[in-house]
Amino acid sequence: MRVCAAFSRLLRLDGVWVRSVSFAPDRVLVTVALRRRRLVCAHCAFSTPSRENVQAHESVWRHLDLGVWRLEIRATLRRVRCPVHGAHVEGVPFARHGARFTRDFEDLIAWLATKSDRTAICRLVRIDWQTVGRIIARVAGEQLDERRLDDLFEIGIDEIAWRGGHRYLTLVTDHDAGKIVWGAEGRSAKVADLFYAELGERATQLRAVSLDMGAGYAKSTREHAPQATICIDPFHVVQLATRALDEVRRDYWNTLRTAGKHDAAKRFKGARWVLLKNPSDHTDQQARMLRRLRNAGGAVWRALTLKEAVRAIFAPDLDVDDVRALIDRLASRASRSRLKPFIRLAKTIRKHRDGILAAVRLKINNARVEALNNKARLITRRAYGFHSARAALALIHLSCGPITLALPHENAA
């Protein structure tokens, strides 16, 4: 077999044949030519036999490595004029428009980005993280199906901190599919308006929308989907309780320090994780610390029992009547607790009582919603290094959205 024929089979690039192969010090250079004579628009199926002018574009794409060698594909492309998309460089079947990488290479990066961390990916494939961001934005843009918004009945709208908490993303979850189907930068009512605008008429089929306890998303939802029941995701209530407990803990620690009890303050510092973790997940040492806290009694212990009481409200086997009774009992207990953060919490819980009960009544699967939320948070932390919200959202869509990514060899069938 001749070298060019061998490389044609090796590279498996759609619609081209290999003209020549040469070696540079750090890479293999493969020059290819398109099989088809007709020029095709890079954005649609339009094709024409005539080129726009005589201008030639020397184009280069990186393909999957060959052993330790980088592999570069080169081709001379022509200009095409599409009646819809105007004049531009013709499209090629083996690469996405505007990409300097082949489809196979980009598909590999997209898959890796959902499975692995920044350092590993950049070292393995020898590209920087911003380039990874641009690649996954292209892949997600292509893979996100417009029809994913067609059959939404129960959804959740939630915010997530991005880039060290200074910026936010709004994410919309399809509760039935357990997937994140929409996202945009920001966290105001305006951002939710953008989602409802894209949803259009389809907003009328929404039965329930679960939210955090902020006002923005609720306002937008009442406006665009007035028929939908607004629910409060129970895990947000638990999150608030956890935050209240953390405040009490910090106050107590500061009191110890300012009172000069440095040893006690030091010992207590480790208590943070003991308090935040669910008791069933404690190590032996953490369980001992918890017993010490209980024996000491005091504000921190009272706060912990209140937080655990909040968590217990949302146990999966309780019905609406049970939960209603528990919420009312808890709210009055918290408001009498003489702990400021919990008095505030009691107020918030009372204010959102109907929404919390609606979530229980509609049996919105809190464990699953929380799991997806945690996954999105984990993925978003990895996306902190991206400069653009588009790249961060792409990573969330690829990891938590209705997308199945395939590796190049899986597509080869």
Ligand SMILES: [Zn+2]
């Ligand atoms: Zn076109």
